[in-house]
Amino acid sequence: MTKTVILVQTIVGGLGIGSIYALVALGYSMVYRSMGLVNFAHGSIYMIGTYFGVIFYKGMVAGLHLPYWAAFIVGILLTAILGVALERLFRPLANLDLMLMLLGTIGVGIVLDNLAIIIWGAEGFAVRSPLSSKPILVGGVALVPQMLLIIGVGAVLMVGLQTFLSRTKVGKAMRAAAQDREIASAMGIPVNFTNAVTFAIGSGLAAAAGILAAPIVYVNPAMSAAVGIKGFAAAILGGLGSIPGAIVGGLLFGVIEAISAGYISSAYTKGIAFIIMVLVLMIKPSGIVGETTVEKV
Amino acid sequence: MTRRSMFVMITLLTIVAVMLGACGQATPTKAPAQPTAAPAQPTAAPAQPTAAPTTPPEPIKIGWIAPKTGTNAILGEWDERGILLAFEAKNAAGGIHGRMLQLIQEDDEADPTKAVALAQKLITQDKVVAAFACTNSTTTLAVVPVFMEYKVPHLTAALNATITQKGSRYVFRDCPAGPAYEKSIVDFMVGKGFKKFAIISDTSAYGKGEAEYQTNALKAHGLEPLAVEWYGIEDKDFTGQLTKILQTNPEVILFGGSEVASGLIAKQARQLGFTGQFAGGAAIGTTKFVEVAGDAAEGTYYSNPYITNDLNDLTRDFAARYKARWGDEPESHGAKAYDGATVLIMALENAYPDITPERITEELHKICGVQGLQGTICYDENGEGLHEVGIGVVKDGKLTPVSVQ
Numbered sequence: 001m002t003k004t005v006i007l008v009q010t011i012v013g014g015l016g017i018g019s020i021y022a023l024v025a026l027g028y029s030m031v032y033r034s035m036g037l038v039n040f041a042h043g044s045i046y047m048i049g050t051y052f053g054v055i056f057y058k059g060m061v062a063g064l065h066l067p068y069w070a071a072f073i074v075g076i077l078l079t080a081i082l083g084v085a086l087e088r089l090f091r092p093l094a095n096l097d098l099m100l101m102l103l104g105t106i107g108v109g110i111v112l113d114n115l116a117i118i119i120w121g122a123e124g125f126a127v128r129s130p131l132s133s134k135p136i137l138v139g140g141v142a143l144v145p146q147m148l149l150i151i152g153v154g155a156v157l158m159v160g161l162q163t164f165l166s167r168t169k170v171g172k173a174m175r176a177a178a179q180d181r182e183i184a185s186a187m188g189i190p191v192n193f194t195n196a197v198t199f200a201i202g203s204g205l206a207a208a209a210g211i212l213a214a215p216i217v218y219v220n221p222a223m224s225a226a227v228g229i230k231g232f233a234a235a236i237l238g239g240l241g242s243i244p245g246a247i248v249g250g251l252l253f254g255v256i257e258a259i260s261a262g263y264i265s266s267a268y269t270k271g272i273a274f275i276i277m278v279l280v281l282m283i284k285p286s287g288i289v290g291e292t293t294v295e296k297v
Numbered sequence: 298m299t300r301r302s303m304f305v306m307i308t309l310l311t312i313v314a315v316m317l318g319a320c321g322q323a324t325p326t327k328a329p330a331q332p333t334a335a336p337a338q339p340t341a342a343p344a345q346p347t348a349a350p351t352t353p354p355e356p357i358k359i360g361w362i363a364p365k366t367g368t369n370a371i372l373g374e375w376d377e378r379g380i381l382l383a384f385e386a387k388n389a390a391g392g393i394h395g396r397m398l399q400l401i402q403e404d405d406e407a408d409p410t411k412a413v414a415l416a417q418k419l420i421t422q423d424k425v426v427a428a429f430a431c432t433n434s435t436t437t438l439a440v441v442p443v444f445m446e447y448k449v450p451h452l453t454a455a456l457n458a459t460i461t462q463k464g465s466r467y468v469f470r471d472c473p474a475g476p477a478y479e480k481s482i483v484d485f486m487v488g489k490g491f492k493k494f495a496i497i498s499d500t501s502a503y504g505k506g507e508a509e510y511q512t513n514a515l516k517a518h519g520l521e522p523l524a525v526e527w528y529g530i531e532d533k534d535f536t537g538q539l540t541k542i543l544q545t546n547p548e549v550i551l552f553g554g555s556e557v558a559s560g561l562i563a564k565q566a567r568q569l570g571f572t573g574q575f576a577g578g579a580a581i582g583t584t585k586f587v588e589v590a591g592d593a594a595e596g597t598y599y600s601n602p603y604i605t606n607d608l609n610d611l612t613r614d615f616a617a618r619y620k621a622r623w624g625d626e627p628e629s630h631g632a633k634a635y636d637g638a639t640v641l642i643m644a645l646e647n648a649y650p651d652i653t654p655e656r657i658t659e660e661l662h663k664i665c666g667v668q669g670l671q672g673t674i675c676y677d678e679n680g681e682g683l684h685e686v687g688i689g690v691v692k693d694g695k696l697t698p699v700s701v702q
Contacts, residue, residue: 006540009569013536122370126560126589133592135568144568216565217533218557218589222367226531254534261537267500267527269537 005140010262011255016147016216018254019154023209024231025238025246026161027202033241034178034198036095040102041086041109042206043228047221048112049079049207051120054127054214060120068130075211076204083203087196094195109224116221124220150212157208158247161201165243174198206231230273237277239287248289253277356399357392357645357652359384360419360428360451362412362440365404368531368557371585372432372630376454377402378623379634380429382615383642385622393645393652405431409439416443416451427641427657429634431455434502441465450644450658452637454630456579457506461679467654469661469680471637472629472671473602475503476510478578481686482551482600483514485699486576491549495524495542497535497562498553504530507553507578523547528558535562539569552577560589567593574598582689582696584628597691602671603629604689604698612670628696629671636669640682643667 024046031039039045053075059065066074086108093104131149135142165171177184177194185191210223217223230253238249253273260272280288361380363373384398392398401423405412412431419425420443427450431437434457444451445465453460453468456475461468486494494515498508504527512522523545526538539562542550550566550573552559563575563586575597580586582601587594606616606627615635619627644660645652664682665675674682688699 006544009540010537013534013540017534117366122366123374124368124370124557126591128591133564133568135570137570142569144565213533216561218368218561220368220370222370222531226533258534258537261528261535262540263537265527266538266541269532270529 002140006262008141010258012141012143012147014255014258015251016144016150016254017257018234018251019150020209020213020227020250021231021234021253022247022250023154023157023205023212024227025235025250026158026243027206028232028235029238029241029243029246030198030202032235034174035087035090035195037090037093038098038101038105038240039086039090039202040105040228040232041112042105042202043224043226043231044109044112044116045079045082045086045203046206046210046227046231047224048082048116049075049203050210050214050219050223051116052078052082052207053211054219055120057130057211057214058125058127072208072211076207079207080200080204083199083201084196086203087199090199091192091195109228113221113224120221122221124218124222126218127214129215144216146212146215150216153208153212157205161205162243164201170194170197233274233277237280237287239289242287242289245287245289249287252288354396356397358399358401358423358425359641360416360423360425360430361400361402362405362415362419362428362430362436363402363432363454364407365402367406369407369433369555371556372407372454373404375628375630376429376432376634378619378625379627379631379636380638382619382622382631383635383638386618387642393642394649396652398642398645401425405433405436407433407436409436412436413439413443416440420444420447420449425449426652426654427451427645429454429637429641432630434460434506437468438463438502441468444468447654448658449654450661452641454633454637455503457502458510459506461681466662466678466680467658469637469640469676470682471640472579472633473683473686474681475506475578476513477684477686478600479507479510480514480517481688482576482578482598483511483518485598485600485688486549486551486574487515487518487520491574492520493546493548494520494522494551495526495545495547495549496522496551496553497526497528497538497542499530499532499555499558500527501530501554504554511551511553522551528554530555530558532558533561535565536569539566539571542566543569543571547573549574549576552581554580556580556583556585557589560586560591560594563590563593563597579629582629584626584696587691587694587696594691594694598699599689599691599696600686601629601689602683602686603632604687605696608698611668615670632670636671636674636683639669640664640667640674 027042031037053071055061056066056074057068057071093101129146131145135144173189174194177189177191181191234249234253235246238245256276257269257273261269363376364370365373388397403415405415430440430451432454434455437453437455437460441463444467450467452471454471458474458476496508496511498504524542526542559580578600582599606612616627644657647660648656662676667674672683672685676682689696690699
């Protein structure tokens with residue numbers, strides 16, 4: 001393997017995992033922008049969303065074996081409904097003191113984690129990829145089909161979200177509500193409704209990330225913590241509240257992790273990724289994309 | 298604002314209540330153990346006249362600390378099943394002279410801080426006379442001083458070699474130590490003519506220990522690993538580490554870490570185009586590794602004192618009873634827990650009627666020549682009782698023996 005091949009290989013792996021972080025980070029950022037709420041239960045929503053999808057793919061619900069794409073859609077819809085329910089639960093927490101948000105949302109996250117253990121057990125399981133496990137070789141770089149699916153679907157979802165927000169009526173209403181709650185309300189925009197839609201979309205994206213990642217990771221209730229924290233770190237890295245920021249932050253976080261594992265020291269991957277995050281925040285506290293986005297969502 | 302705070306407080310209290318409820322409910326899912334254990338009491342009755350004529354004798358309390366939740370939950374589950382199988386059989390047969398065995402279970406989530414607190418709780422509040430603590434190396438290393446201080450014996454299923462080198466006479470290992478596994482597999486692979494090895498392991502006490510024993514075993518053959526790579530126990534993507542390893546063109550990748558991560562690594566290494574051999578110790582000879590790795594597991598060599606359920610009458614009987622009780626095929630972790638429980642029951646029998654931690658410790662040290670599922674158990678002064686490890690291979694998705702001890 002040449003040096004370039006190795007570098008490209010490492011970056012592709014990082015982009016795959018980074019797409020997962022980006023999709024999760026979007027949920028943090030969207031909800032923060034629209035409700036001023038930092039939702040620390042989001043990692044748990046990601047985990048529950050993963051289960052909501054894969055239980056249908058694995059035939060764990062009344063022996064129903066749905067094709068992967070169908071399980072993917074069902075999982076996203078169910079998680080979006082859960083998101084709407086959580087929005088109602090978290091509504092009193094919006095714009096409160098960060099400490100109260102932290103306690104309230106972390107508490108709900110722990111409840112969700114425990115529910116998952118009660119319903120599906122603590123052990124967890126492996127999920128088979130719907131695609132071939134044989135890599136596609138391009139100039140010496142091994143491209144894993146599931147990884148390509150993650151990057152591809154992830155990109156489609158991100159572009160779709162951007163289009164939805166800028167082109168549709170609901171999307172525009174959501175942006176207006178996020179920009180100024182009072183004025184939007186006075187203009188006749190149902191703010192609670194737009195918040196519920198925001199929560200539903202954020203949760204649905206987390207479920208999408210989890211179901212896409214399921215065949216390359218191991219599904220268990222403990223998966224909420226690691227990705228929850230990294231998705232949050234990615235959102236902060238890009239600039240909390242910014243949509244492009246969440247995407248850039250997520251991808252960057254994945255790539256930094258992969259490169260530090262491949263080039264610096266594989267023993268301290270996580271530490272290095274977080275050190276870089278802290279350094280970026282020291283230089284530019286608003287995050288990488290932070291202030292450049294005039295548009296709020 | 299005050300109203301809001303009130304609402305938040307109430308919400309939080311509800312959450313706490315639900316959480317406690319959730320935790321409470323989490324245990325009953327495992328509780329089916331009790332109903333089957335309960336019918337044991339009537340059969341125990343005939344033994345009672347000799348011990349206590351009227352009131353049923355007090356149960357003997359044995360502690361248990363292992364992960365029931367988190368990534369390592371599977372270890373706790375296997376461990377629990379092996380122990381309960383032995384305990385239920387003993388209780389059904391009348392217990393220790395009419396006294397039932399009661400397992401008091403605690404979940405350490407593989408967290409050493411929690412394990413220490415739980416060890417203290419079991420010893421001081423529950424007054425257990427012995428315990429199974431723990432299944433992870435990191436947690437076991439944390440609780441060894443606690444059990445030593447209170448002079449209570451404990452059996453561990455963890456592999457780090459230094460566990461029995463801390464000067465405690467109260468720790469007993471219910472399987473061979475890590476170096477035995479890694480020496481066996483490295484000797485075997487070198488014997489097959491392989492010379493180029495790379496190691497990938499996690500940064501836990503277990504993973505670090507295994508990688509070190511693998512390196513030492515290679516050194517004994519005059520070999521150096523071409524690469525040694527590390528990952529955190531929660532990691533899921535190993536592209537960076539594997540890319541680094543594959544640059545060195547190894548013939549064999551040795552796994553040092555746990556079941557799930559090693560399975561993911563095998564899968565990802567194949568996807569990156571690695572066509573060489575996989576090999577590893579205890580964690581690799583498990584159904585969980587095979588499940589996670591899928592097709593990539595095929596042909597992987599592993600070392601384990603418990604290679605197959607079909608080794609002899611003892612293992613066949615164990616496998617049949619395990620399957621009847623838990624509905625699953627047993628594997629090595631359940632077997633070693635069962636061996637540990639068997640040895641503890643023997644020590645309790647021998648200590649009777651003086652069921653005290655000190656007497657049980659003495660009796661455990663005397664155990665030698667006991668035929669277990671993993672071989673003949675004979676405890677030395679450090680608490681090591683097993684030293685032999687065999688070799689197996691994953692064939693058609695099944696754990697299959699290559700050579701038998």
